[in-house]
Amino acid sequence: MSPVFEVANLRKAFGGLAVTNDVSLAMSPGDRIALIGPNGAGKTTFVNLVTGNLSPDSGEVRLGGEAVTKIDAIGRVKRGLVRSFQVTRLFQDMTPAEHVGLAVLQRDGKTRKMFGNFLAMPNVMTEVDDLLGKLGLASLTHRRVSEIAYGQQRLLEIAVALALRPKVLLLDEPAAGVPQSDTGRIEQALADLPADLAVLMIEHDMDLVFRFAKRVIVLAAGAIIFDGLPADVTKDARVREAYLGSYANASPVA
Numbered sequence: 582m583s584p585v586f587e588v589a590n591l592r593k594a595f596g597g598l599a600v601t602n603d604v605s606l607a608m609s610p611g612d613r614i615a616l617i618g619p620n621g622a623g624k625t626t627f628v629n630l631v632t633g634n635l636s637p638d639s640g641e642v643r644l645g646g647e648a649v650t651k652i653d654a655i656g657r658v659k660r661g662l663v664r665s666f667q668v669t670r671l672f673q674d675m676t677p678a679e680h681v682g683l684a685v686l687q688r689d690g691k692t693r694k695m696f697g698n699f700l701a702m703p704n705v706m707t708e709v710d711d712l713l714g715k716l717g718l719a720s721l722t723h724r725r726v727s728e729i730a731y732g733q734q735r736l737l738e739i740a741v742a743l744a745l746r747p748k749v750l751l752l753d754e755p756a757a758g759v760p761q762s763d764t765g766r767i768e769q770a771l772a773d774l775p776a777d778l779a780v781l782m783i784e785h786d787m788d789l790v791f792r793f794a795k796r797v798i799v800l801a802a803g804a805i806i807f808d809g810l811p812a813d814v815t816k817d818a819r820v821r822e823a824y825l826g827s828y829a830n831a832s833p834v835a
């Protein structure tokens with residue numbers, strides 16, 4: 582299957598520290614990848630380079646075969662590369678319906694209508710109801726975000742991301758901060774993601790990694806040190822070493 586997403590020889594340094602060190606990878610439709618690595622390994626920086634929130638020093642990002650390295654974050658979203666909306670970016674006074682409805686309008690390039698009552702538009706509301714229903718949020722459709730539980734806010738992030746109809750979805754620790762009693766619902770939402778969507782999830786919780794991922798990529802000091810099956814990752818000597826701290830300090834740029 583031809584890749585839906587590729588990065589080639591991506592590099593980024595901050596003040597002489599190589600934080601993304603010649604990273605290359607490809608994803609196909611339906612991939613379920615967990616990106617793991619010790620604190621400071623460069624996972625967030627890598628995702629920021631991919632989404633267009635940061636510019637690489639060199640290397641390329643491609644979506645559906647098209648180079649998007651010079652295209653901004655919004656342009657990449659339009660081409661199907663979506664990062665889960667962060668809880669910290671949800672608007673506390675807005676409802677789940679408004680968040681998902683705005684994402685639908687953004688996707689369709691109709692955000693100028695946002696000052697009208699877009700939730701009265703039948704096609705928008707049908708999609709809002711469908712997505713919130715699938716994520717078990719139907720009863721909260723018109724509640725304010727500030728009134729709903731944290732775990733449900735995290736489900737709302739996923740709903741907003743799906744409303745953008747991604748081809749590639751990047752999830753940053755989707756269950757972090759969620760009480761144990763609610764993590765099952767997040768896991769179910771992850772299990773129910775569209776089968777042809779390519780998903781890359783940053784995650785620290787290895788139980789979740791093993792249940793979700795078909796492939797695991799380990800970053801240490803900005804470089805990929807393992808890319809393979811979940812069953813093999815804990816046996817890998819370099820991975821063990823990385824987690825024991827030998828890779829804790831990134832190497833300087835040559």
Ligand SMILES: Nc1ncnc2c1ncn2[C@@H]1O[C@H](COP(=O)(O)OP(=O)(O)OP(=O)(O)O)[C@@H](O)[C@H]1O
Pocket residue numbers: 595596600618619620621622623624625626627
């Ligand atoms: N804007 C920046 N300027 C300078 N250094 C940065 C910047 N952003 C990140 N770094 C450094 O780059 C390294 C990698 O950080 P990054 O946040 O990408 O790691 P991470 O793997 O996501 O870590 P964590 O798991 O703790 O979130 C760290 O040493 C960090 O201090």
